[in-house]
Amino acid sequence: MSYVDNVYENVVSYYPDQKEYHQAVKEFLESVRTVVENDEEKYQQEAMLERMVVPDREHSFRVTWTDDHGEVQVNHGYRIQVNNALGPYKGGLRFHPTVTQGMIKFLGFEMVYKNALTGLPIGGAKGGADFDPKGKSDREIMRFCQAYVGELFKYTGPNMDVPAGDIGVGGREIGYLFGMYKKLTDQFDGTLTGKGLTFGGSLVRTEATGYGLMYFVDELLKDHGQDIKGKTVTVSGAGNVAIFAIEKAQQMGAKVVTCSDSNGWVYDPDGIDLDLLKEVKLEKRARLTEYAAKRPNAEYHEGHEGLWAVKTDIALPCATQNDITLEDAKALVANGTYAVCEGANMPTTLEATDYLQKNGVILCPSKACNAGGVSVSELEMAQDSEHLYWSFEEVDSRLSDIMRNIYHIIADAAKENDLGENYVAGANIAAFNRVAEAMAAQGVY
Structure with missing residues (x-):
């Protein structure tokens, strides 16, 4: 059995129930297989892959809070710090009833290599809880956030681990988390990003992932001699990523x-x-x-079947993981879709990915396409450290430069490794090389 296969088998054996993590690791290892096998003895001697797929540390803790009826509630909280070879751990917090340790680990693993592609000095982590903010009062959400950060603060700091928002964690939640963090530590610093503009936040943070996605798409098309003007685009999702991708596309x-x-x-x-x-x-x-009711020509469809059968030039899955299945991929190919660029985290199944690539549809992975959010988070960290506010135009310009550069990084990596337009592999290889080089330089520990 090869070194790559052995590492993957060990991941499945050690984390048998964490299916999302298996998917993320398998895609990554298959992409970097050729690079690793070209110098297998060195990587195996340093246990490089083992150290990449086993997180630095996994924090799992109880979150106890009181609801508006005076009843005590208990949730499960997590913060998984995967790798800090490039800089402080960086990654969002997700509050959703489906959150599990395996889900957080998969998202944290993706963050390591997404952050590596930005070229910024940040590592990768992810956190969250199986708490559902929907239907909760502001006071209940505040009490939960305060209870959650009562444990989280022990593992965070501006040069250690800098969380941000994600699903279920927006500006309101970040404010509550930061307020309690400040009280517990007596520090006003850049430990949390996504803060309000009145207390250390950055302009463009709300728009960042959606805008960044479109800057990436625009650069992809330009590099292929095309123009986004006049193209038809299909989008899934209706949160910040989708809405601001739609805004920038228009x-x-x-x-x-x-x-x-x-x-x-x-x-x-x-x-x-x-x-x-x-x-x-x-x-x-x-x-x-409600949208469809006010638009005479709009069609509303219950459920999610059929969205990717709409004829389109560019498909932007911006909802959730495994959004595009094999059947969806077949519909996209049949309709002559030019490219699929992932705005959500890993929204395309492995089977769909394989089908799209084999049938000539350009697929650009989430770790490259949706890096805009974390990029502006890091720009917020920079502003906090300098005690400065940058203008909307300056932040937006920096975001555009970062995203366009990411496209060229993954395209160059694909070309250098004779992978054609396999940008999934190109992204993983480019990120792997950067992280592996930093890990090797810092020694085995």
């Missing part, structure tokens, strides 16, 4: 015709009405049925 001249939420999806042949979508999802937090 600013660039593309026509976006779909979006979705947890209940269903909308096809709007006239193009998504961005102002209405923002009103429905960001202001009212309502369902897309």
Whole structure:
């Protein structure tokens, strides 16, 4: 058995129930197999792959809080610090009832290599809890956040681990977390990013992942002699990533015709009405049925089947993992889709990935495409350390430069390794090389 295969088998054996983590590790190891096997003895002697797939540390803790009825509630909290070879641990916090240790580990593993592609000095981590903010009062959410950070603060700091937001953790939650962190540590520092503008936050943070995705797409098309202007784009999701990807795509001249939420999806042949979508999802937090009711030509579809069958030039999955299945991939190929660029974390199944690549659809992975959020988080860290605020234009310009550079990093890695337009492998190889070089230079410990 090869070194790569042995490492993967050990991951499956050691973490048998963590299916999401198996998927992330398998995709990564298959992508870097050729690079590793070209110098297998060196990597094996240093146990490089073992040290990459086993996190530095995994914190699991009880979160005890009291609801509005005076009843004590208990949730499971996590912070998994995967690798800090390039800089302080960096990664979001997710509050959602589906959160498990395996899910957090998979997301943290992805963060290591996503962050490596940015070229910024940050490592990778992820955290969260199986707490559902939906249906909770502001006071309940505040008490939960305070209880969660009562344990989390022990493992964080501006030069140690800098959490940010994710699903279920927005500006409100970051504010509550930061307030209690400040009380517990007597420190006002850059430990949490995604903060409000009045207390150390950065402009463009809300737009960052969606805008960054479109800067990446724009650079991809330019490198292939194409223009995004006039292209038809399909999007899944209706959160910040999807909404601001739609906004930037429209600013660039593309026509976006779909979006979705947890209940269903909308096809709007006239193009998504961005102002209405923002009103429905960001202001009212309502369902897309309300959007469809106000758009005479829009079609609302219950569930998620069929979205990727809509004819499109560029598909942007911005909802959740495993959004595009093998059947969806077949529909995308049949409709002549040019590229799929992942705005969500690992939204394409391994089978769908393989089918798209074998049938000539360019697939750009999430660790490259959705690095805009963490990039602006790091820019927020830089502003905090300098006690400065940068203008919207300056942050946006830096974000654009970072995302366009990421495209060229992964394209060059694919070309150098004779992988053609296999940008999934190109991203993994480029990130692997950067992390492995730093780990080797710092010794075995």
